[in-house]
Structure formats: structure tokens, C-alpha cells
Amino acid sequence: xxxxxxxxxxxxxxxxxxxxxxxxxxxxxxxxxxxxxxxxxxxxxxxxxxxxxxxxxxxxxxxxxxxxxxxxxxxxxxxxxxxxxxxxxxxxxxxxxxxxxxxxxxxxxxxx
Amino acid sequence: xxxxxxxxxxxxxxxxxxxxxxxxxxxxxxxxxxxxxxxxxxxxxxxxxxxxxxxxxxxxxxxxxxxxxxxxxxxxxxxxxxxxxxxxxxxxxxxxxxxxxxxxxxxxxxxxx
Numbered sequence: 001x002x003x004x005x006x007x008x009x010x011x012x013x014x015x016x017x018x019x020x021x022x023x024x025x026x027x028x029x030x031x032x033x034x035x036x037x038x039x040x041x042x043x044x045x046x047x048x049x050x051x052x053x054x055x056x057x058x059x060x061x062x063x064x065x066x067x068x069x070x071x072x073x074x075x076x077x078x079x080x081x082x083x084x085x086x087x088x089x090x091x092x093x094x095x096x097x098x099x100x101x102x103x104x105x106x107x108x109x110x111x112x
Numbered sequence: 113x114x115x116x117x118x119x120x121x122x123x124x125x126x127x128x129x130x131x132x133x134x135x136x137x138x139x140x141x142x143x144x145x146x147x148x149x150x151x152x153x154x155x156x157x158x159x160x161x162x163x164x165x166x167x168x169x170x171x172x173x174x175x176x177x178x179x180x181x182x183x184x185x186x187x188x189x190x191x192x193x194x195x196x197x198x199x200x201x202x203x204x205x206x207x208x209x210x211x212x213x214x215x216x217x218x219x220x221x222x223x224x225x
Contacts, residue, residue, distance in 0.1 A: 004155070041217070042201070042215055042216065042217035042218060043156070043201065043215040044215070045213060045215075091155050091156075093155070098205075100146075100158050100161065101158075103155030103156050103157070104155050105153075105154055105155055106153075106154070106155055
């Protein structure tokens with residue numbers, strides 16, 4: 001298995017633009033997590049899906065952030081409009097139930 | 113308040129030396145505690161997982177300990193190698209829900225030759 005796949009690996013955009021991050025979880029996993037990591041705050045859970053259904057989005061910072069999981073093999077995290085304070089590394093992770101989470105390589109987002 | 117605190121924030125050691133990283137938590141109820149290793153530019157990778165009844169668990173040169181009474185865990189690295197340079201993150205899982213995870217901010221370890 002190729003592991004969790006994320007794209008793009010790097011994204012540089014200007015303030016106000018829409019950003020879409022993509023994730024393909026490990027086949028067979030039924031839970032998917034989006035995280036944000038910054039130097040100041042470390043890893044923060046943004047949203048968690050189970051069987052493609054959003055279970056807890058209390059970590060989503062504000063309405064500018066949205067996430068979807070249209071099927072078991074694909075999820076997106078969208079920021080619209082983006083702001084410089086959104087600059088961070090965004091990780092997607094997947095697991096089977098409460099077992100170990102496997103993280104993707106992350107997307108480094110820079111908003112100018 | 114559920115919190116996970118790690119110390120030190122950063123650490124530099126000579127290759128071949130041992131070191132110990134600390135994790136203190138206030139998460140309750142408690143389900144398990146994981147140590148992750150995160151190489152620069154990559155996602156975290158699980159090293160060990162410990163449940164309430166486990167005191168020690170080893171994974172090669174990595175040995176994790178857990179004292180559930182004092183809510184403390186440590187990660188001991190023996191005979192460090194240059195490849196051990198990474199951030200080590202302590203993650204505590206509460207008892208309710210797969211998403212009930214509390215993350216430490218990590219210890220940045222640098223092993224120098």
C-alpha cells in the first residue's frame with residue numbers, strides 16, 4: 001500500500017484565494033482525520049470522518065474552512081478565502097476505527 | 113482541563129549517547145498514550161502505544177514507560193544515532209471517541225556527530 005497520499009505537497013497562494021487540499025486514505029481504513037501543524041500550537045485536529053460522515057468538526061477554526069469526504073477513498077479540505085494566518089502544514093491521517101493513525105506526508109501551505 | 117505537556121522543548125545530544133524525553137498529562141479518563149516520531153518534512157509515525165496496565169514497552173532502541181498514577185510517560189532512546197534527529201510527539205487518547213486525542217507540542221531532538 002502506498003500509505004496516505006496528499007496533494008499538493010506545497011502550495012503558495014495569495015491572501016483571498018481559494019485553496020483545496022486533497023487526501024487519499026489507506027484502502028480499508030474507515031476513519032479520516034485532518035490536522036493542522038504550526039510551530040506555536042503543534043498538531044491540532046480540525047475534523048474527523050467515520051465511514052465518510054463528519055463526526056466532529058469542532059476543531060475547524062472558522063467558516064472559511066470546509067471539508068468533504070464524498071467517498072471512502074477521497075477527502076478535501078478547502079479554505080476560502082485564505083488568510084496569511086492559515087499558513088501551516090496540513091496533515092491527513094487515516095485509521096481503522098480506533099487503531100493507529102497513519103499520517104500522510106502533509107501539505108505545506110503558505111498564504112502571502 | 114485536558115492537557116499534554118512535553119519536556120524539554122528541544123535537546124541536542126552527541127551520537128551514541130542516551131536521552132530521555134518526558135510527557136506529563138492531565139487527560140481523564142485515559143485510554144492510551146502514543147509516542148510519535150516526526151522526521152523533518154514528513155508526517156508523524158507511531159513508535160509505541162501504551163495502555164493503562166502497561167508500564168514499559170520497547171521498540172528497538174526506544175523504550176517508553178508509563179506511570180498512570182502520576183500521569184507521566186517517558187521515552188528513552190539508547191545509543192542515539194543521527195537518524196534519531198526528529199520531533200517526538202506524545203499523544204494521549206481519552207476514553208470517549210476515536211477523535212478524543214490530546215497532543216503535546218513535541219520535543220525537538222538533534223543528534224550531532
